Amino acid sequence: xxxxxxxxxxxxxxxxxxxxxxxxxxxxxxxxxxxxxxxxxxxxxxxxxxxxxxxxxxxxxxxxxxxxxxxxxxxxxxxxxxxxxxxxxxxxxxxxxxxxxxxxxxxxxxxxxxxxxxxxxxxxxxxxxxxxxxxxxxxxxxxxxxxxxxxxxxxxxxxxxxxxxxxxxxxxxxxxxxxxxxxxxxxxxxxxxxxxxxxxxxxxxxxxxxxxxxxxxxxxxxxxxx
Amino acid sequence: xxxxxxxxxxxxxxxxxxxxxxxxxxxxxxxxxxxxxxxxxxxxxxxxxxxxxxxxxxxxxxxxxxxxxxxxxxxxxxxxxxxxxxxxxxxxxxxxxxxxxxxxxxxxxxxxxxxxxxxxxxxxxxxxxxxxxxxxxxxxxxxxxxxxxxxxxxxxxxxxxxxxxxxxxxxxxxxxxxxxxxxxxxxxxxxxxxxxxxxxxxxxxxxxxxxxxxxxxxxxxxxxxxxxxxxxxxxxxxxxxxxxxxxxxxxxxxxxxxxxxxxxxxxxxxxxxxxxxxxxxxxxxxxxxxxxxxxxxxxxxxxxxxxxxxxxxxxxxxxxxxxxxxxx
Numbered sequence: 439x440x441x442x443x444x445x446x447x448x449x450x451x452x453x454x455x456x457x458x459x460x461x462x463x464x465x466x467x468x469x470x471x472x473x474x475x476x477x478x479x480x481x482x483x484x485x486x487x488x489x490x491x492x493x494x495x496x497x498x499x500x501x502x503x504x505x506x507x508x509x510x511x512x513x514x515x516x517x518x519x520x521x522x523x524x525x526x527x528x529x530x531x532x533x534x535x536x537x538x539x540x541x542x543x544x545x546x547x548x549x550x551x552x553x554x555x556x557x558x559x560x561x562x563x564x565x566x567x568x569x570x571x572x573x574x575x576x577x578x579x580x581x582x583x584x585x586x587x588x589x590x591x592x593x594x595x596x597x598x599x600x601x602x603x604x605x606x607x608x609x610x611x612x613x614x615x616x617x618x619x620x621x622x623x624x625x626x627x628x629x630x631x632x633x634x635x636x637x638x639x640x641x642x643x644x645x646x647x648x649x650x651x652x653x654x655x656x657x658x659x660x661x662x663x664x
Numbered sequence: 665x666x667x668x669x670x671x672x673x674x675x676x677x678x679x680x681x682x683x684x685x686x687x688x689x690x691x692x693x694x695x696x697x698x699x700x701x702x703x704x705x706x707x708x709x710x711x712x713x714x715x716x717x718x719x720x721x722x723x724x725x726x727x728x729x730x731x732x733x734x735x736x737x738x739x740x741x742x743x744x745x746x747x748x749x750x751x752x753x754x755x756x757x758x759x760x761x762x763x764x765x766x767x768x769x770x771x772x773x774x775x776x777x778x779x780x781x782x783x784x785x786x787x788x789x790x791x792x793x794x795x796x797x798x799x800x801x802x803x804x805x806x807x808x809x810x811x812x813x814x815x816x817x818x819x820x821x822x823x824x825x826x827x828x829x830x831x832x833x834x835x836x837x838x839x840x841x842x843x844x845x846x847x848x849x850x851x852x853x854x855x856x857x858x859x860x861x862x863x864x865x866x867x868x869x870x871x872x873x874x875x876x877x878x879x880x881x882x883x884x885x886x887x888x889x890x891x892x893x894x895x896x897x898x899x900x901x902x903x904x905x906x907x908x909x910x911x912x913x914x915x916x917x918x919x920x921x922x923x924x925x926x927x928x929x930x931x932x933x934x935x936x937x938x939x940x941x942x943x944x945x946x947x948x949x950x951x952x953x954x955x956x957x958x959x960x961x962x963x964x965x966x967x968x969x970x971x972x973x974x975x976x977x978x979x980x981x982x983x984x985x986x987x988x989x990x991x992x
Contacts, residue, residue: 564747567720571741572760572812582759586750 483554509607668697676726704868746805877918
């Protein structure tokens with residue numbers, strides 16, 4: 439463990455080009471898929487959170503169930519769509535960063551949506567009544583509510599980010615772990631471990647932890663500021 | 665004459681659960697430009713009634729109508745524990761009232777600042793809402809609601825969690841609303857506060873508000889002797905039970921007043937001479953409006969009206985005991 443830590447630190451501070459490329463690919467893909475998922479999940483979460491219909495209730499249950507879907511299942515599903523014989527096979531997206539982004543987005547849409555539903559359902563009813571009595575127009579109404587729950591919303595988004603930065607199944611199946619192209623921290627760890635290069639794998643794991651820790655520290659600072 | 669708007673509630677039926685009515689109203693109306701106070705215990709439906717009037721809750725049947733315009737567009741409801749948005753007080757105002765925004769930050773700050781100044785909240789603009797006390801929060805909520813400039817102001821338990829000084833400030837704010845011609849409806853448990861500011865008092869009973877015939881005299885104690893204290897309101901002087909408290913309002917329930925054609929030789933210490941102005945027949949009672957320097961609305965039975973042979977223009981005496989006068 440100690441040697442892995444030393445190796446991790448030396449990897450980080452040796453400014454090894456490949457390591458930084460891997461970290462950069464991981465972060466870039468995670469950011470883009472989190473951003474895409476947020477654009478889908480936040481409005482969806484608001485819609486479902488405020489809706490009292492039976493259909494909305496059923497959709498909520500489905501989303502909650504999808505939170506636990508293994509990454510390889512999503513990988514397999516997207517693979518079947520993007521492979522040459524699949525519906526979108528002609529687009530040639532398989533084993534590209536775009537394929538990973540699609541898979542990762544699908545992975546975290548249920549997570550962010552479910553968390554947003556919870557956030558919206560926990561909104562103080564007095565806030566809703568206040569906005570009603572001031573006859574606030576719909577667009578502004580939702581913006582004010584999002585402003586009030588911004589912290590919880592950021593937490594939901596960060597949870598999604600945490601899920602994608604640490605997933606391996608989708609990146610491996612849809613990205614193919616191609617060096618200098620689709621290799622991410624997690625696929626690299628899997629590769630190094632399979633080669634018996636545990637120290638390198640652990641070192642990359644520590645790099646992943648440091649990255650996650652950095653993001654959480656920034657978030658915590660935001661919480662304190664609030 | 666008030667330029668406020670009257671509110672009429674007709675055939676209202678509201679329940680949260682089937683077969684458990686919370687508010688049931690045949691027909692009632694709230695006077696325009698006046699302060700109406702609804703009294704009643706917990707769970708009697710006061711808050712629900714206010715929310716129905718505000719348009720926040722929709723009754724299963726019945727209508728709420730305003731003499732002009734739509735009630736939901738021209739009323740503002742102030743919650744008993746108001747929600748202030750996160751951030752500063754000035755952000756609350758500009759978010760809820762986009763009309764306060766002016767071209768340029770300086771001009772917006774100026775319009776928000778002058779609004780807060782006019783409600784005695786100078787220096788509050790930059791304060792974060794989570795640093796405000798319960799009373800301060802309520803005052804900010806009232807100022808914000810007033811800036812919305814609606815004809816009908818609905819306040820739910822406005823004195824809850826307030827100290828006497830804050831209540832005093834709030835009373836001034838509410839009177840200012842009346843002066844501005846707003847129709848104000850307030851729910852409260854605080855009888856003292858209610859009688860100090862109310863033009864009409866309603867008692868909520870099993871989801872139905874009943875108008876109470878109370879007579880309020882505004883004035884002060886002018887002196888005491890060995891038996892009574894003397895409360896003066898304009899030309900009227902009332903004998904009341906001895907008190908050394910500072911009071912501003914004397915209240916008598918209409919049902920505690922006896923009407924007679926002549927002065928009575930009785931234990932009642934107060935006799936007000938006046939002339940009947942109107943006789944209003946209600947379901948079971950008759951409401952006499954008697955002018956004795958102040959208009960008194962006194963309920964009597966039909967039988968009394970018939971046997972006494974009284975009607976508009978009759979001179980009568982309104983007689984009541986010193987102990988029937990409640991002082992606030």
